[in-house]
Amino acid sequence: MAVDIKQIRAQFPALHQEVHGHPLIYFDNAATSQKPKMVVDAIAHYYNKENSNIHRGVHYLSQKATDKYELAREAIRRFINAPSTEEIIITRGTTEAINLVSSCLSKWLFQPGDEIIISAIEHHSNIVPWQMACEQSGAILKVIPVLDSGELDMNAYRNLLSDKTKFVTVNHISNALGTINPVEEITSLAHEKGALVLIDGAQATPHMSVDVQSLNADFYCFSAHKMYGPTGVGVLFGKKEILEKMPPYHGGGEMIKEVKFEGTTYNDLPFKFEAGTPNIVGGIGIEASIRFIEEIGIENIAQQEAELLAYATQRLKDIGGIRFIGEAKEKAGVISFIIDGVHPYDAGTILDKLGIAIRTGHHCAQPVMDRYSIPGTMRASFAVYNTKEEIDTFIEGVQKVKQLFT
Numbered sequence: 001m002a003v004d005i006k007q008i009r010a011q012f013p014a015l016h017q018e019v020h021g022h023p024l025i026y027f028d029n030a031a032t033s034q035k036p037k038m039v040v041d042a043i044a045h046y047y048n049k050e051n052s053n054i055h056r057g058v059h060y061l062s063q064k065a066t067d068k069y070e071l072a073r074e075a076i077r078r079f080i081n082a083p084s085t086e087e088i089i090i091t092r093g094t095t096e097a098i099n100l101v102s103s104c105l106s107k108w109l110f111q112p113g114d115e116i117i118i119s120a121i122e123h124h125s126n127i128v129p130w131q132m133a134c135e136q137s138g139a140i141l142k143v144i145p146v147l148d149s150g151e152l153d154m155n156a157y158r159n160l161l162s163d164k165t166k167f168v169t170v171n172h173i174s175n176a177l178g179t180i181n182p183v184e185e186i187t188s189l190a191h192e193k194g195a196l197v198l199i200d201g202a203q204a205t206p207h208m209s210v211d212v213q214s215l216n217a218d219f220y221c222f223s224a225h226k227m228y229g230p231t232g233v234g235v236l237f238g239k240k241e242i243l244e245k246m247p248p249y250h251g252g253g254e255m256i257k258e259v260k261f262e263g264t265t266y267n268d269l270p271f272k273f274e275a276g277t278p279n280i281v282g283g284i285g286i287e288a289s290i291r292f293i294e295e296i297g298i299e300n301i302a303q304q305e306a307e308l309l310a311y312a313t314q315r316l317k318d319i320g321g322i323r324f325i326g327e328a329k330e331k332a333g334v335i336s337f338i339i340d341g342v343h344p345y346d347a348g349t350i351l352d353k354l355g356i357a358i359r360t361g362h363h364c365a366q367p368v369m370d371r372y373s374i375p376g377t378m379r380a381s382f383a384v385y386n387t388k389e390e391i392d393t394f395i396e397g398v399q400k401v402k403q404l405f406t
């Protein structure tokens with residue numbers, strides 16, 4: 001094995017506890033990951049020693065906090081290989097990043113009759129903002145269908161594209177199915193029609209290497225809390241030439257150069273899109289989470305999780321009576337499934353009593369559940385700190401659920 005699991009697990013205090021009298025098995029990583037000590041320590045250190053507002057003070061602490069925050073921006077830039085820190089906007093998370101883009105483009109780009117393409121396997125946060133954009137601008141929403149396998153129907157996508165297409169957005173990895181979408185191809189096909197592209201990378205950055213330059217999407221966004229960092233902070237990458245033309249999102253401090261009652265001039269990038277005091281400690285937390293990932297190596301993380309996925313999938317198949325929802329060839333460490341005749345909620349409750357945390361329900365992707373005519377799924381999602389031994393215990397739990405209900 002490429003990673004030292006014992007050493008990695010030692011960095012996560014939350015993993016070393018009992019739940020309902022059993023050692024915790026945490027398989028809800030697609031919702032949020034646990035936090036390593038180095039992230040928690042970086043946050044505590046900032047509040048204990050460095051707390052100050054940034055970008056406006058001449059005093060020591062303010063400059064120190066500003067330097068750290070801007071170093072975090074540089075770490076983010078390097079992490080996704082963006083050309084410049086001007087293109088890195090720190091947001092409250094993926095949801096805010098998408099809302100920023102949809103709201104600004106509604107004011108600036110979309111005209112009645114324009115078409116916005118999303119996919120059938122989006123998280124609600126990459127559906128609702130585009131519905132709102134359509135309401136505001138008169139644009140029309142189109143949806144790329146999903147095949148039974150959980151893969152997007154690329155022929156249907158090609159047919160949806162036209163001169164009316166102004167914008168295309170899909171997730172890099174589906175949180176509900178684990179499908180890794182062919183985002184390079186989706187992006188280049190959209191660009192052929194002159195459309196802009198946003199990739200929702202919330203489920204990708206924790207698990208695979210992301211290079212926004214080779215991807216070539218116009219926008220890419222993600223959340224720190226799914227990649228071992230704090231909640232309430234995330235990133236929007238946007239190409240400079242587009243961000244420069246886009247009107248600002250929120251108005252307030254930071255995003256201005258000069259304010260007069262006659263009119264205001266806006267700040268340079270990226271500050272034009274960062275109104276108000278930002279989540280400073282969140283930025284510092286992201287930097288620590290990137291350091292954590294880089295110390296292990298994203299390729300090693302991907303390999304560990306691929307092994308867990310293959311092992312758990314095979315063991316579930318061996319049980320029998322399991323329906324897998326989403327069996328794409330390119331898949332991340334997410335298994336969505338249903339035990340025949342058992343409601344996912346009941347199964348999840350029993351597993352919880354055994355100390356096993358999985359997610360049950362629609363995973364903020366109700367259209368996916370409608371597509372497969374199911375009320376929800378059980379979802380086990382892995383992180384680098386999970387083990388095959390945990391999967392063995394999980395399989396025993398699933399067998400127990402089956403015995404109880406069938």
Ligand SMILES: Cc1ncc(COP(=O)(O)O)c(C=O)c1O
Nearest residue numbers: 093094095123125171175202223
């Ligand atoms: C694919 C995807 N997009 C967007 C989001 C929203 O992320 P956040 O709640 O951190 O803004 C999630 C969260 O589960 C997700 O999985």
